[in-house]
Amino acid sequence: MAVHPDQQHTHNVRGDAVMYGPGHFNHKGNIVKTLKYGKTTVYICDDSCxxxxxxxxxxxxxxxxxxxxxxxxxxxxxxxx
CATH class of the missing domain: 1.20.5 (Single alpha-helices involved in coiled-coils or other helix-helix interfaces)
Structure with a gap:
């Protein structure tokens, strides 16, 4: 995943990192698949395929x-x- 140029990339998150779900990230396509791994949810968007x-x-x-x-x-x- 790319890091925004205004943000420094760090590895200081412990436990589940807070990520944003549908409606909170910039995508043009549709969410075509949702995967769950424990407390983590991964959204697959068709504009990134x-x-x-x-x-x-x-x-x-x-x-x-x-x-x-x-x-x-x-x-x-x-x-x-």
């Missing part, structure tokens, strides 16, 4: 790059992967 094969390839490539960045960072720190 890949609609073409090219968009899907881009999402998968971004995911691949992000995954390898995390793996390489752990290796550099000597952490178990």
């Amino acid at each position: 890949a609609k073409t094969q090219e968009e899907e390839k881009k999402v998968l490539e971004d995911l691949r790059l992000a995954t390898w960045a995390v793996i390489n960072e752990k290796i550099e720190k000597g952490e178990k992967v």
Whole structure:
């Protein structure tokens, strides 16, 4: 998830982070799926889903790059992967 440029990214939240539900975040599409994990609710919005094969390839490539960045960072720190 992107961090707003006016906000510093921090990892100081303990327990369930307070997130905003439908009507509280900026999306153009419709909520197509709602998932619950304990006290956490995740809303899947159709405007954030890949609609073409090219968009899907881009999402998968971004995911691949992000995954390898995390793996390489752990290796550099000597952490178990």
